[in-house]
Structure formats: structure tokens, C-alpha cells
Amino acid sequence: MSPAGSGALVLVATPIGNLGDLSARATQELSTAGIIACEDTRRTGRLLSLAGIGRRPLLRLDDHTETARAAEVVARIERGERVVLVSDAGMPAISDPGERLVHAVAAAGLAIEVVPGPSAVVTALAGSGLPTRRFCFEGFLPRRPGERAARLAALADEPRTMVFYESPHRLAATLTDLAAAFGADRPVVVARELTKLHEQWWRGPAAAAAAWATEESPRGELVIVAEGAPPAPQLTAADLEVAVAAGLARGGSVKEVAAEVAAANGVSRREVYALAVRLAGAARRPAGAPVEVSGEDGHR
Numbered sequence: 001m002s003p004a005g006s007g008a009l010v011l012v013a014t015p016i017g018n019l020g021d022l023s024a025r026a027t028q029e030l031s032t033a034g035i036i037a038c039e040d041t042r043r044t045g046r047l048l049s050l051a052g053i054g055r056r057p058l059l060r061l062d063d064h065t066e067t068a069r070a071a072e073v074v075a076r077i078e079r080g081e082r083v084v085l086v087s088d089a090g091m092p093a094i095s096d097p098g099e100r101l102v103h104a105v106a107a108a109g110l111a112i113e114v115v116p117g118p119s120a121v122v123t124a125l126a127g128s129g130l131p132t133r134r135f136c137f138e139g140f141l142p143r144r145p146g147e148r149a150a151r152l153a154a155l156a157d158e159p160r161t162m163v164f165y166e167s168p169h170r171l172a173a174t175l176t177d178l179a180a181a182f183g184a185d186r187p188v189v190v191a192r193e194l195t196k197l198h199e200q201w202w203r204g205p206a207a208a209a210a211a212w213a214t215e216e217s218p219r220g221e222l223v224i225v226a227e228g229a230p231p232a233p234q235l236t237a238a239d240l241e242v243a244v245a246a247g248l249a250r251g252g253s254v255k256e257v258a259a260e261v262a263a264a265n266g267v268s269r270r271e272v273y274a275l276a277v278r279l280a281g282a283a284r285r286p287a288g289a290p291v292e293v294s295g296e297d298g299h300r
């Protein structure tokens with residue numbers, strides 16, 4: 001936290017549906033801010049009123065005004081003000097305005113603080129039951145069907161769990177594209193209306209998720225969580241032998257083929273070299289002759 005009396009930009013997370021999730025620290029910052037930069041002054045005014053904070057000075061900062069407002073916010077912080085930034089719901093700067101403002105404040109060498117709290121991405125991931133150790137957040141997919149399908153195709157081999165924001169109008173089409181790109185059986189979770197009265201978690205294979213969404217047309221706010229691609233099948237000794245034999249048949253030297261096959265398959269060069277020596281020797285040796293084993297440098 002910044003020293004008392006010094007200016008800072010303070011990002012404050014606000015509830016994604018349940019007012020009870022507004023933290024004590026968030027309430028304190030909102031109550032004492034010099035000014036609150038917000039996406040929609042009416043929505044933030046309503047939040048302040050519901051939280052019993054009352055009226056505070058508000059500055060509209062949305063996607064269209066963010067760049068223009070950055071200089072004003074920087075000047076206020078330089079004068080020692082604490083400028084609070086909120087979005088309509090959740091964590092500002094996460095699929096919401098804020099990223100450009102934070103960049104400008106950081107570039108000016110001024111203090112930035114974050115009051116953490118609700119965010120749909122982490123809430124959906126944590127409750128998904130899918131692997132959480134490593135994940136990637138893709139935000140909203142492109143709206144145009146061709147671009148969306150291309151983005152999903154590019155993610156088909158992504159091994160980490162993926163989190164997507166989606167609008168209810170596009171849910172069925174997106175899940176259909178996802179099943180086509182990732183495979184019908186890829187485990188998927190749709191987290192709907194998180195923290196609200198009608199919170200729902202749909203869990204199952206991608207093709208069944210697409211069928212469910214097409215039939216039910218679920219409404220409200222939604223997050224899609226998709227399991228990452230399964231690991232590529234392990235290379236067997238026979239696969240390695242085929243690759244080395246093919247390299248030698250193309251006329252490569254033992255050393256060249258060993259280096260090439262080892263790099264292409266992520267295996268040790270020493271291991272492949274020994275295999276290449278054996279196969280090259282077998283190709284030259286008359287049937288039944290003894291096999292000579294040597295190290296990579298040609299010595300025993």
C-alpha cells in the first residue's frame with residue numbers, strides 16, 4: 001500500500017452478482033476516494049447506494065473515453081489524490097476498461113494498488129473441477145463465426161485448462177465450434193449466473209454441452225471452461241527406430257541423423273546416437289557378424 005496522503009490509482013473489484021461479495025476494504029476505498037472512475041455512472045451510483053456509501057464524485061471511464069481520461073487521472077494522482085477505478089462488475093481491466101489507464105499510470109511512475117475480489121474467470125475456474133494448476137484466460141472469442149472457429153482451431157492442442165467469457169446469444173454456436181475443434185469428448189464446464197440466485201454448473205463432454213445449449217438456450221451471464229488437450233502419445237522405441245532408419249536411408253551420417261531425430265522428438269542425442277550406430281552397422285554387416293558397441297565419440 002502507498003504511504004498515507006500520497007496519490008495512487010486503486011483498482012477495486014466489485015460483486016459479479018452478489019452484493020455480499022463487496023469486501024470491507026472495497027467499501028472503505030469507495031467511501032474515501034477523491035474520485036471514482038467507472039464504466040457507467042448510473043450502475044456505480046446504484047452500487048454505492050446499495051452499499052450504504054451514498055454519493056461520491058464519479059468520472060466516466062469506458063472503452064471510448066479511457067485513453068482521453070488517462071491524462072486527467074495521472075494529473076490527479078500527481079496532486080496526491082487516490083483515484084479508485086471500478087468496472088460494472090468484477091475486476092477492472094479484466095475484459096473491462098482499465099488496462100490502458102493502468103499502463104499510463106505505471107508509465108508515469110505513480111503508485112497502483114489493487115483491492116482484490118470477485119472475478120468471473122477465477123470463480124468459474126475454481127469451481128469447474130477441471131485441472132487448475134495451469135490455465136489460460138481467452139476472454140471473449142471473436143464474434144464472427146469464421147474468426148471464432150479459427151481461434152478455437154489454433155487452441156485445439158493447448159494443454160492448459162482454458163477459460164472463455166461468452167454471451168448467451170452465442171453460447172450454442174461457440175460450443176458447437178468448440179466441439180468441432182477440440183473433439184466431441186473434450187470435458188467442458190459452463191458456469192452460469194455465478195454468485196446469483198440461479199447459479200448453475202453444467203458439466204460434460206463438449207458435444208453434449210453444445211446439444212444442451214442448443215436445446216435449452218440458457219440465459220444470463222456465462223463462462224465456458226474447457227479442459228486442455230491430452231498429452232501427445234509417447235514416442236515408442238519402434239517409432240524412434242523408424243525415424244532413424246529413414247534418416248540413414250536418406251543418406252544422412254550417423255551423427256547428423258542422431259542430432260536431427262533427437263531434436264525433433266525431444267529425446268537425448270546420446271540415446272539416438274547409439275541406436276543410429278547400431279542400425280548403420282546392421283545395414284553394413286553381413287548377416288550373423290558380431291555387433292560392435294561404441295560411445296558417441298567413437299571410443300569404448
Ligand code: SAM
Pocket residue numbers: 016017087089090091092093094095096118119120121164165166167191192193194195196221222223
Ligand atoms: N471484469 C469482469 C470480471 O472480472 O469477471 C468481467 C467483465 S466482462 C465484460 C463480462 C463477462 O464476464 C460476462 O459476459 C460473462 O462471460 C462473465 N461474467 C460476469 N459475471 C458473471 C457471472 N455472475 N456469472 C457468469 N459469468 C459472468
